[in-house]
Amino acid sequence: MIRRVDTLSGDLFADESAVSIDRATLFEHLAYWTSQGWLRQLDSAFARFLADLDPQASPTVLLAATLLAHMEGRGHSCLMLDDLVSDPATLLAWPVAGLNAWQTIAPAMPAHIADWQAELTRSTVVTTTPNASNAPLVLAGSRLYLRRYYGYEQQVAAAVRQRTAHAVSEQDALVRQWLSQLFDSDPAIQPDWQKMACAIGTRGQLAIVTGGPGTGKTYTVARLLALLLATADHPETLRVALAAPTGKAAARLKQSIDGALQELQQKVGADLPLTAFAERVGAARTLHSLLGARPDTRKFRHHAGNPLEVDVLIVDEASMIHLEMMAALLDALPAHARLILLGDKDQLASVEAGAVLGDLCREAEAGRYTQETADFVARSTGQTLPAQYFGPGSALAQQTVMLRVSRRFGGPIGQLALAVNRGDTPGARAVLTGHDAAVQWRNRAGPQDVVELALSGRAGAPGGYASYLGVVKQRSQQHADHETWVRAVLTAFERFRVLCAVREGDWGVAGLNKAIEAELARHDWLPRHRGEWYAGRPVMITRNDPGMKVYNGDIGIALADPATDALRVYFLDGQEIRSVLASRLADVETAFAMTVHKSQGSEFEHTVLALPIDAGQILTRELVYTGITRARQYFTLVTANPQGFEDALGRQTRRASGLHEGLAGR
Numbered sequence: 001m002i003r004r005v006d007t008l009s010g011d012l013f014a015d016e017s018a019v020s021i022d023r024a025t026l027f028e029h030l031a032y033w034t035s036q037g038w039l040r041q042l043d044s045a046f047a048r049f050l051a052d053l054d055p056q057a058s059p060t061v062l063l064a065a066t067l068l069a070h071m072e073g074r075g076h077s078c079l080m081l082d083d084l085v086s087d088p089a090t091l092l093a094w095p096v097a098g099l100n101a102w103q104t105i106a107p108a109m110p111a112h113i114a115d116w117q118a119e120l121t122r123s124t125v126v127t128t129t130p131n132a133s134n135a136p137l138v139l140a141g142s143r144l145y146l147r148r149y150y151g152y153e154q155q156v157a158a159a160v161r162q163r164t165a166h167a168v169s170e171q172d173a174l175v176r177q178w179l180s181q182l183f184d185s186d187p188a189i190q191p192d193w194q195k196m197a198c199a200i201g202t203r204g205q206l207a208i209v210t211g212g213p214g215t216g217k218t219y220t221v222a223r224l225l226a227l228l229l230a231t232a233d234h235p236e237t238l239r240v241a242l243a244a245p246t247g248k249a250a251a252r253l254k255q256s257i258d259g260a261l262q263e264l265q266q267k268v269g270a271d272l273p274l275t276a277f278a279e280r281v282g283a284a285r286t287l288h289s290l291l292g293a294r295p296d297t298r299k300f301r302h303h304a305g306n307p308l309e310v311d312v313l314i315v316d317e318a319s320m321i322h323l324e325m326m327a328a329l330l331d332a333l334p335a336h337a338r339l340i341l342l343g344d345k346d347q348l349a350s351v352e353a354g355a356v357l358g359d360l361c362r363e364a365e366a367g368r369y370t371q372e373t374a375d376f377v378a379r380s381t382g383q384t385l386p387a388q389y390f391g392p393g394s395a396l397a398q399q400t401v402m403l404r405v406s407r408r409f410g411g412p413i414g415q416l417a418l419a420v421n422r423g424d425t426p427g428a429r430a431v432l433t434g435h436d437a438a439v440q441w442r443n444r445a446g447p448q449d450v451v452e453l454a455l456s457g458r459a460g461a462p463g464g465y466a467s468y469l470g471v472v473k474q475r476s477q478q479h480a481d482h483e484t485w486v487r488a489v490l491t492a493f494e495r496f497r498v499l500c501a502v503r504e505g506d507w508g509v510a511g512l513n514k515a516i517e518a519e520l521a522r523h524d525w526l527p528r529h530r531g532e533w534y535a536g537r538p539v540m541i542t543r544n545d546p547g548m549k550v551y552n553g554d555i556g557i558a559l560a561d562p563a564t565d566a567l568r569v570y571f572l573d574g575q576e577i578r579s580v581l582a583s584r585l586a587d588v589e590t591a592f593a594m595t596v597h598k599s600q601g602s603e604f605e606h607t608v609l610a611l612p613i614d615a616g617q618i619l620t621r622e623l624v625y626t627g628i629t630r631a632r633q634y635f636t637l638v639t640a641n642p643q644g645f646e647d648a649l650g651r652q653t654r655r656a657s658g659l660h661e662g663l664a665g666r
Ligand SMILES: Nc1ncnc2c1ncn2[C@@H]1O[C@H](COP(=O)(O)OP(=O)(O)OP(=O)(O)O)[C@@H](O)[C@H]1O
Pocket: 194, 211, 212, 213, 214, 215, 216, 217, 218, 219, 220, 256, 407, 408
């Protein structure tokens, strides 16, 4: 038996610090770490599986495998062995007791990276030549991968390299002429990154447009579409598809692009048939639906052998795309097609492994444009790139443009987001404690404050779920028909949202949903019901179900079917409303409160962000930034104490991956 480490003392095991450890003892430690919640069951089960595969695998190999599975569960694509050797506390980010427990076996593990590598390569479950072996783990330098993730990363890196390798343009003069028609020139904005993004989008098979909220990503891409139509060899057959990771984001993309193309139609007149083009583009789809997700398999209908039938694919909210999905997307795209990725590189990455947009945009802030790109920009837009954005950037950097001026986010919410993104604590504090009704900070507050806000908003900032449930109560009689009412309900729900950092506890999604439901029921806003379902219950899908066409993160609302009175859950799918019988949905949770992660791709008039006392490593700058930028007009921060918030600003997420090196061909 191993001794239980449940105090904070530093050297509990000093007397028994072993210099070697056997497999049985390692598994005892792993079982204890799992019982304490520092590891998942899955992590140690994976090590057991490998131990069966290779009876000679040393405890070092099995420990590395456990930690690799653990890191993958936390969104990392690989285990960085050098970080494990040099700074295990930061890498593991376990509570003090966990780190003490780690110290008990650390002396039995190699002290140098070369020794880890040597031991790993001796095992048959690890390979350094993945093309020649089926071993489940891949060691690439100091990065240890699960074979699957190594494959995805290689696939993404190779596809990006290929798509950006020969970014040439032969129509610079025509591009320049059209750009001056499509944009109103604003001499105050120099350089005009939007124009530059459009020009870059006409060359190469990949372009990335990144920028914070309201910097005009959709405004720009609508103009890029017009430009691609204007410069296409066969405009009448140009096939364009629009997509986003969630149905909500897809609907927003389509709506913005349609609106912008209609506006542009008036500007360019009969020279370019933009309205007809917008109709031909069709609805925006979720990535799952675009790629053709199928029940019971991770494989999509579209892949290299059955590619998508598109010439241009625009994908919004690209920060939410995880590594596996990006690999599938690039695999399904025909070589000639242009992929345009839009997203905010500073937002939280997906829950799943990989921070693909962040990795792809490593050079975006600095620009790092070559003379060749600067010449191209001069020819196609008439602009001179300022010297500070020059540099020896990668081929991908030449195809990436960061929009830097926010058009609708200049007020206190924008200032707060900017300060948080910079890690500027005094700046963030100043905005939070200012007296503008747009931003309020309820400091030293508790979950009950969140519940009160959820009922009826706050002075100066409307919202709260009572007004949403008011629309639910009107039922169809006050609306022209059932569908109009359903749309009104779905719209009303989008006005206000409570966002949480964590899932468990009083400050978590589960606890707050329960408390909010209880408060709404106490004020007679909820209908009497048995079981968990009732008319007006907002739910989030928690597992993909391609058979039902519902995907993880979709939000729907349970309402009575006018014909049968049975509860159906209504979803907005692009512009369309779709419904599924509530009783057919197995994996759902109430969505009055949701995690910041799941809120990506959505914006609400009034957003309440609830931060618990100490959520440790989960509370990061990206999380707070993402939460704030979900607010359109009003933002309320609720914290148990100021320290948690300030600690979060000092903590940046760094996800382990080799994608950046892969892009450079290393
Ligand atoms: N160059 C411009 N001239 C005038 N208005 C602009 C310009 N660029 C953007 N806008 C306006 O600013 C607002 C925000 O633009 P847009 O919605 O395209 O930003 P976004 O980056 O896509 O935002 P989000 O983060 O919400 O996706 C829109 O109303 C848009 O019409």
